[in-house]
Structures are given as C-alpha cells and as structure tokens.
Amino acid sequence: MKILVFGAGSLGSLIGGMLARVHDVTMVGRKPHMRSVRDGGLVVEGKMDVRVTPNARTTVPASASVDLAIVTVKSFDTSQAARALVRCEPHAVLSLQNGLGNERILSEHLDGVLAGTCTYGATYEPGRVRCTGVGEIVLGPPDGGRSKHADRVASAFEAAGLIATVAEDMPRRLWEKLAVNTGINAPTALARIKNGELDAGPATEIAETAARETAHAARQEGIDLTGDEVVEAVRRVIDATADNTSSMLQDVRSERPTEIDAINGYVAEYDDTPVNTTLAGLLRAWEHERGLR
C-alpha cells in the first residue's frame, strides 16, 4: 500500500516507521528529523527494534498519488493539512489527532475520511523514535457504522505489526477520548504537573469535573456516555501514563500554541460546562500573553 504520513512527530514517526516495514511510506515532517531520516533511515526503538528507510520530505510531493494519508498534526494545523493532501489524491484519510472536529475539516477537502484513536506512546529525536507504550489503534467512519476503507486500513496496519481494530461506534469513542483529554491536558499544563499527579491531588476534582462536563456535552449530541464512565476512563489513562508529560504541558513548556480550542474550548461551546470554559479561558489567556494567538 502507498501511504503518506502527514505530521511525522513522535506518533507519526512511530506509525510511519512500523508501516514502512511492509508498505511504501512517505513521511512529511520538520526539517532536522526528515533530513536525518533521508540520510540514515529511521530507527524505531524501545518496545520495537526496527530500522527502515521511508521517503522523508518536508512538503507533500506534487505528483504522488497515495492509497492512504494518515494525519497526525496538531488540531490547529488540520485545515492546512487537508489543503496540502488534496495534491496526493488519497483514497482514504485517517485522522489520529487530539480533539473533536478534525474529521469534519478534512472532509471539506478530501473523501474517504476515517476517525481513529491511538494509545501507543512515543517520543522522538531526529532520525529515531522510541515506542514508550504498546497500545492499540481503533478506527472507523467518523459518523459510525462500517466502511471498506476502514477494514483495508486496519489490515494494512496489522500486516506491519501494529495492533488495529475497526469500530462501528467511533463518535462515542472520540467523545470518550475527548473527555480524557479535557480532564488531563489543561489541568496538567496549567499546574505544570505529570499526568500521575492528577491521581489524588488538589487538581483531581477539576480533572474529573471537566471530564463529566464533556460527557454531558456528548449527551447533548445524543451520544450515550455517562459521567461515571468518563471518570473511570480518566483514572485508567492517568494510571497508564502516570510518568508522562501531557502533550499540552509539552506545548506550554516549549512556548508553542496548544490544542485548547479543539479540546476544552470545543466542550465550552456546549451548555453547562463552566470548568471547561474556565480551563479554556486560562490557556487562551496564556497563549495571548505570549503572542501565540
């Protein structure tokens, strides 16, 4: 299968690196990393031990036509990704991103868009990606149900040694993931703490309330998700990623824009979501003060 990974950071490099074992993969990412991959290949280490030589580029090649495009950029870059990907006429497009609304933006420009969630963990440096946790990729049509694209993509992932399953209830899964991110990302970013410190500390109640509000917003969309279910999911993820620095805290530490608009900001648009509104307001104020928005 011809595959293009748009956004070869840590997750994109891990998925792209694994897929390159058996597929024709092009990775699009930032210059220092892509230059190392082009010169010396990509090492996938940690829980994996693989060396591959995918095509590495900083822009989408003009004349490439691909079977699958995988989007792993930050949510605020989705629109730019969608426009760039039109050039390679993908038959299917899989979003493995944080936040809600990415698939809708991709679908404005592209056909065959699939939603996905991913619980693999990874970190990277130029030319190397470290798998810090073997998880699972779950994918399917963003509005639920089945599609032949989803079956084909899951088989391509499995053939490369990635654990992937097709789900018919992606809307509910995306909302559950959103609840986890609303509970963990902004509180850890604002308090500058690791995920594990949300386990039983002063910010725990904020995390759980943000997640409960997200379930409340999901129910306003007709998604059957309870507050207790999402609190349980938040606790599970805090436990499994206790030592991790959330992606939002990494962004704040590096003084980069965060995904607040697609996470707590998305939920804040619904009724009765005061904690998400407060978290979104504080992160937006921080971004504004740093000239990042």
Ligand code: KPL
């Ligand atoms: O997805 C994550 C993130 O940091 O963006 C979690 C699951 C919270 C892990 O850190």
